[in-house]
Amino acid sequence: MQTTEGRITRSTGAAFAHYSLLCWLTGIAILASQPNFANTAPGTETEQNKTNTDWSNVPPVTSPPKPGMFSRPATPQAGYYSILDLLTGNKQSQPPVSPYPRFGLMTTPQFDIDFRYLEKPGHETDIFDPVKRIPIADDWLLSFGGSFWYRYMHETDSRLNENGLNNDYHLIRTRLHADLWYRDRVRLFAEFIDARSFDPELAPSGIDRNHTDMLNLFADIKVADVNGPVYVRVGRQELLYGSQRLISTLDWANTRRTFQGVKTFWRSDTIDLDAFWVRPMRTEKGDFDNWDTKQNFWGLWGTIKPRPDHLIDLYYLGLDNRHTVSDANIAAGNITRGDTIVHTLGGRLAGNFDRILYELEGMYQFGERSGLDVSAFAVATGVGYQLPLPMNPNIWIRYDFASGDSNPQDGRSNTFNHLFPFGHYYLGYIDLVGRQNVHDINAQVTLKPQPWFTFIGQYHRYYLANERDFLYNAGGVPLLRDPTGQSGSHIGDGIDFLANFHIARHHDVIVGYSKLFSGDFIKNQRPGINSDLFYVQYNFRF
Numbered sequence: 001m002q003t004t005e006g007r008i009t010r011s012t013g014a015a016f017a018h019y020s021l022l023c024w025l026t027g028i029a030i031l032a033s034q035p036n037f038a039n040t041a042p043g044t045e046t047e048q049n050k051t052n053t054d055w056s057n058v059p060p061v062t063s064p065p066k067p068g069m070f071s072r073p074a075t076p077q078a079g080y081y082s083i084l085d086l087l088t089g090n091k092q093s094q095p096p097v098s099p100y101p102r103f104g105l106m107t108t109p110q111f112d113i114d115f116r117y118l119e120k121p122g123h124e125t126d127i128f129d130p131v132k133r134i135p136i137a138d139d140w141l142l143s144f145g146g147s148f149w150y151r152y153m154h155e156t157d158s159r160l161n162e163n164g165l166n167n168d169y170h171l172i173r174t175r176l177h178a179d180l181w182y183r184d185r186v187r188l189f190a191e192f193i194d195a196r197s198f199d200p201e202l203a204p205s206g207i208d209r210n211h212t213d214m215l216n217l218f219a220d221i222k223v224a225d226v227n228g229p230v231y232v233r234v235g236r237q238e239l240l241y242g243s244q245r246l247i248s249t250l251d252w253a254n255t256r257r258t259f260q261g262v263k264t265f266w267r268s269d270t271i272d273l274d275a276f277w278v279r280p281m282r283t284e285k286g287d288f289d290n291w292d293t294k295q296n297f298w299g300l301w302g303t304i305k306p307r308p309d310h311l312i313d314l315y316y317l318g319l320d321n322r323h324t325v326s327d328a329n330i331a332a333g334n335i336t337r338g339d340t341i342v343h344t345l346g347g348r349l350a351g352n353f354d355r356i357l358y359e360l361e362g363m364y365q366f367g368e369r370s371g372l373d374v375s376a377f378a379v380a381t382g383v384g385y386q387l388p389l390p391m392n393p394n395i396w397i398r399y400d401f402a403s404g405d406s407n408p409q410d411g412r413s414n415t416f417n418h419l420f421p422f423g424h425y426y427l428g429y430i431d432l433v434g435r436q437n438v439h440d441i442n443a444q445v446t447l448k449p450q451p452w453f454t455f456i457g458q459y460h461r462y463y464l465a466n467e468r469d470f471l472y473n474a475g476g477v478p479l480l481r482d483p484t485g486q487s488g489s490h491i492g493d494g495i496d497f498l499a500n501f502h503i504a505r506h507h508d509v510i511v512g513y514s515k516l517f518s519g520d521f522i523k524n525q526r527p528g529i530n531s532d533l534f535y536v537q538y539n540f541r542f
Contacts, residue, residue, distance in 0.1 A: 052138050058184045060229050060267055061114040064107070065303070066311060066350050068243045068359050068380060068426060071446045074392035079451045084504040086452065095451070096505070097124050103454060103500050104508035104539040107251045107422060109238040110145060110177050111189050111216060126505065128542040139183050146176035151254075151537040157529045158202055160432060160479055160522065164529055169200035171208060171254045175215065184229065187220035195254040207253035207475070209285045215258050228268030236260045236281065239420075241274070241301050242313040242348055243361055245380060245435060248422035252429075255283050257420060260291040272303040280420065294322040297420075310351030313361075317344040319419060325370050333408035334470065334478050335370040336436065342367040342374055342417050357384030357396070365417060372413040378402040378435060380426070396444045400426060404437025404466035415469060423474035428460050428494040430514040430533045431474035438472075438491075439463040452502040462491035464521060471521065480525040490519030510537040 076094045080086040081102065099113045100106065115132050117123050131144040151171040158167035177191035193215040197208040218235030238258050241247040250257040261278030277298040279291040299317040306312065323338030348361035365376040382398030402416040418435040427433045427440055440462050447455040464471065467485035470478035498512040515532035516522075522529060 053141075053183045055133065055135075055141055056116060056119045058116070058141065058181055059111075059187060060184065061116070062112050062265075062267065062272070064112070065240070065242050065244070065313075068245070068350070068361070069382065069384070069396045069398070069444050069446075070350075070357065071392075071394040072352055072355065072357060072386040074448065081451045082502050082504045083452050086450075098505060100506075100541050102452065102502040102508070104149075104510040104537055105251050106541075107240060107244060107249050109216065109240065109249060110147075110175070110191055111179065111238075113145070115143065128506075131542075141181040143179040144177065145179075145542055146174070147539065147541040148175075149173050149537060149539040151535055154534045155531070156533075157526075157531040159473075160526050160529055160531060161202075162526065165202060167200060167202045169204075170198040172196050172198075173254050177216070185222045189216055189218055189220070190214065191216040193256070197254065206283060207250070207255050210255040210283045210289065211285055213283075213289050215256060223264075226266065228266055230264070230266045233263045233265070234261075237263065237278070239263075239276070239278065242303070242315070243350070243359070243380070244422040245361065245378075245426065246317065246344065246346070246363070246419045246421055247299075248420065250420075250422055250424070252422075252424040252431075257281075259297065261297075270305050272305075274301045275299070296320040311349075313346070313348035313350075315344075315346050317346075317419065318342070319344075319417070330370055330408075333405065333468075333481070333483065335372070335408065335413065336415050336417060336472070336478070337476065338370075340367065340369045340374075340417070342369065344417075344419065352384075352386075355386040355388070357386065357394070358382070363416070369413045372408070372411060374413050376403045376414050376416040378416045378418070391447045391449045394446045398440075398442045398444070400435065400438070400440040400442065402435045402438050402465065404464060404469035406466045406468050414466075415472075418476060421474075427474060428458070428462075428514060428516070429496045429498070429512060430494065430516050430531060432471075432479070432516055432531060433460070433462050433491060433494070434472040434474045434476055436472040436476060437465045437469040439465055454500040454502075456496070456498040456500075458494070458496040460494035460496075462494065462519070464489040464491060467521075480522065482521070482525065487524035488520035491521050492519035493517045506540055506542055508539045510535075510539070512537075 078091055078093045081092055081096055097117050099115050118129065118133050134142045136142055153169050155167040157164050173195045175191060175193050180188045193210060194212050195210045197204040214236055216236055216238060218233050218237045220231045220233050222229055222231050224230040236258055238249045239247050240249050258281050259278035260281060261276065263274060263276035265274040279295055281289045282292045283289055297319050299315060301315040304312040319342050321338050321340045325335050325338045329335060342365050344363055344365050346363040350359040359382050361380045363378045365374055367374045379401045382396050384394060384396040387393040403414050405414045416436050421435060423434050424431055427435060440460055442458060442460040444458045467489045468483055470481040471491060473479050494516045496514045498510060501509045503509060512535050518530050
């Protein structure tokens with residue numbers, strides 16, 4: 001009965017919170033429509049633009065940050081930019097204008113996709129243009145959009161389970177959104193998501209299912225213009241920063257990752273600055289999601305763009321996680337997933353000098369975890385090169401490190417907490433290694449044999465940073481541990497191959513294969529286990 005009452009309370013509380021938010025958003029829209037609202041907003045205007053808005057710079061989109069293993073694009077040239085172009089003989093003189101990448105995975109939130117090119121005379125037309133940037137009177141703009149994907153997954157020796165079980169299953173995800181602007185002053189954005197898993201042989205992962213829920217539901221209000229707009233965003237929102245090693249939307253997940261709270265952000269030509277306080281959303285498959293009241297996440301993130309093709313990220317992040325860690329887990333040294341106040345200071349340099357690509361990111365953590373003082377750090381560094389050869393090969397050689405803990409009884413905790421990352425992109429697509437207690441020596445090559453075909457290959461050699469700490473997966477879950485350290489440190493070697501076929505403007509197909517060749521550590525912990533993953537994904541966006 002307690003469980004039922006608790007479920008009713010959570011459901012009622014969630015419904016009340018979101019009903020209140022919707023009422024608040026409606027009130028903002030009504031306020032924005034009043035004649036005197038325009039006169040009280042920041043800035044001055046002419047009589048003409050009181051009734052006619054220049055939409056060419058609305059919304060002020062945040063450009064996707066440069067990832068860690070970015071590729072320098074080839075010089076634009078004539079070619080077939082989709083398989084449909086190839087089949088119809090539509091050879092284009094340059095890349096077509098499109099707000100979406102010609103790739104099946106996209107971490108960028110829908111609210112930062114840039115459709116402002118539709119304001120330019122003579123732009124390329126598309127069948128979905130009528131649902132984009134619909135003018136309502138003179139000062140209102142409404143857009144709709146969405147996406148659908150299907151993925152088939154085949155996992156061998158799934159999740160390093162003792163029985164060596166395989167897992168075949170299917171994932172589908174549907175997203176639809178509506179975006180309403182009043183000039184550049186007020187924005188209301190709502191995005192629906194439905195994520196489902198079918199026929200799994202093992203219990204579905206927590207990131208696989210979320211039936212009929214809201215991924216984003218927020219209001220933006222422009223509060224100033226200081227060499228660039230300043231906005232306050234309130235409500236449910238996806239967060240994405242820097243390399244995404246610490247904060248990402250996690251697009252590989254069927255559910256994606258989202259938060260609820262408030263963010264203030266300022267955009268200028270050379271500096272972006274964000275401050276936020278949020279709580280992560282708890283995905284509840286059959287109920288309306290509620291925020292996690294036992295976690296608070298806040299931060300200050302600045303990006304400096306001193307010159308084209310170069311950036312500097314500087315940030316402070318704080319996480320207060322009050323989930324209780326059991327006595328048994330404390331005794332086992334498994335204390336990273338709760339009862340924590342951890343502060344992260346970090347910085348990142350990234351860019352390219354002509355064909356030479358570079359990145360360096362350092363992160364230091366301090367605080368308290370289960371009564372222990374935290375001192376942990378992580379480093380990610382690499383150098384790349386764009387070879388002047390056909391297929392535009394970009395190669396990277398990289399080293400990733402995150403500290404581990406040698407003794408949970410010594411009064412200190414040295415295991416790095418990777419917060420809310422996109423580990424899948426950096427540490428192997430099979431997701432069995434996370435940015436905690438790890439050395440990863442890795443390399444990547446990206447090829448583009450045709451404008452419609454992208455190939456990515458990765459190689460990883462993994463070691464435990466400390467032989468007495470756990471092997472943590474991409475979600476931060478501790479998988480295996482030998483407290484004696486006798487199983488060795490070599491986790492194994494991983495390979496990843498991914499091919500993306502850009503079928504047409506709105507359609508992509510990804511085919512991928514990943515394998516982890518077990519090293520001494522896994523062989524001693526799970527004899528006979530060698531995990532691999534094969535997947536096929538179709539993605540449609542509009």
